[in-house]
Amino acid sequence: MTETIQVIANFSEGRNKEIYNGLKQIAQNGQGYKLIGSLAEPDYNRSGFYLLGEKSGILDTVVEMLEYAISHIDMTKQEGPHPWIGAGDVIAVIPVKNITMEECVEYAEQLGQVIGETLKLPVYLYGEAAKNEERKDLSKIIKGEFEGFPQKIKQPEWQPDYGPNTVHPTAGVTAIGVLRDLISLNININTTDITAAKATASAIREKNSGLKGLKAIALDLDSKAGIQISTTIENYKELPLHVVFERVKEEAASRDIEVINSEIFGIVPADVMIQTASHYLQADHFNSDKQILENYLI
């Protein structure tokens, strides 16, 4: 039985097509896995690559992509609204099939070690792979961002888990995490008032007594795209998408803002959508394991 993981690798470049294509080509050429999706987001100036398959093949590819990112992305010149810490910004490892969370943590450690040693990049482990409570939360690692990291890394509690003790001058640092899931639900709202949008995002996120497990930021995308509340959910079984969506609608409405629509970024398990549909149809006893046809197809 093949141990299947999903790795979502995010890079701080979503506008330069050449660099995006360079990363994509590396991702396409690896062995033992599939590149199941890749997205460049010019508004965010970030790109994401979704790799699904055996861990060994994905490890080599991620290292190669990071090497490419270091030599092609200069963080001192990048601009974009999304908080970032490095050229190869955040890498999430998610168990999919025949693999435990613990085995994924070992994998993240192995990946961190290789990246730290061969690419000389400081690596922070987060999520289930975090070595202490503080680092479980990615937003605490990101705080201060690329610009603030040279100061932050000097603090004894922010020594990296792997790699050198100094920030790479143009590529910053990298975070590698193990998560149950990683669902990005971006919600477009009809306001141009970034302050109100930020207040909305602030009201819903966990650290401001909002929804447990929710990360949310308000991003002022280019004028055409408007303002977006970008949310991240790491455990949809505990925090379903409809809870997030309805809460955003509610908090926005209290500030006279309406939700225009949403975007589910990237790739999600079918179960995320089934859970949401059951809720809205009030189909309380729907049994996803037994009532979905595909579960019976060999």
Place this chain on the structure above:
Amino acid sequence: MTETIQVIANFSEGRNKEIYNGLKQIAQNGQGYKLIGSLAEPDYNRSGFYLLGEKSGILDTVVEMLEYAISHIDMTKQEGPHPWIGAGDVIAVIPVKNITMEECVEYAEQLGQVIGETLKLPVYLYGEAAKNEERKDLSKIIKGEFEGFPQKIKQPEWQPDYGPNTVHPTAGVTAIGVLRDLISLNININTTDITAAKATASAIREKNSGLKGLKAIALDLDSKAGIQISTTIENYKELPLHVVFERVKEEAASRDIEVINSEIFGIVPADVMIQTASHYLQADHFNSDKQILENYLI
């Protein structure tokens, strides 16, 4: 590549456990397919069996189940709110994988012929398998029900497609159809007024200028279970579940009736739920083919 079909076989018995178990055992013993679900509904006094796999194995099993039903279910003594025409009431054939609608129609014809000849049951083909426009619509075949069929079958336009020209005295007749899908969404409403419930069902169904492709009846289940609007959707891509659900809520509300919850009966393709979730999350651009993880798992 295995030609995979789904057959949903409904029998007019949902209260007698022995008969239900007898049918289930036959369904479990066949070759080349799986019994992926079976449900006895005492309120409806019906049961449904979901068979998924190769058509040849399923054909033999359906014939055997019908034979069992004929010898164990006496329609002259059955009671229940659901309109029915026979012991082996309605059989739906749905293409799943590597098989066309046309091939399913051929299969339904073959099944009808065997049932008609060997079991001496009148068989009506409906849905995509119907031989004329009138018979496409199952509700037109069912009209008059078991009690009225001895009269109905005498009319030249209601000669059966297969089998004898007289109703089986205790087992009635059987309908075999080919459908794109068969989704049963039952909606529980908080009323004891069956007249208002019937008006609600009537307002939403296609034949009363309601929703195209929708069948709906109001059923007064036993006192504990209350009243239910039972809907059937044969093409969810054209008539999504949320459209039906919201329309029922609306029509019920206009009669001061509230929807309590819903039940999705049986087994549905994941896509039904994904479509519903996308709608409610206003995730207009969600691409089910590309954004669902399971589509990439080998």
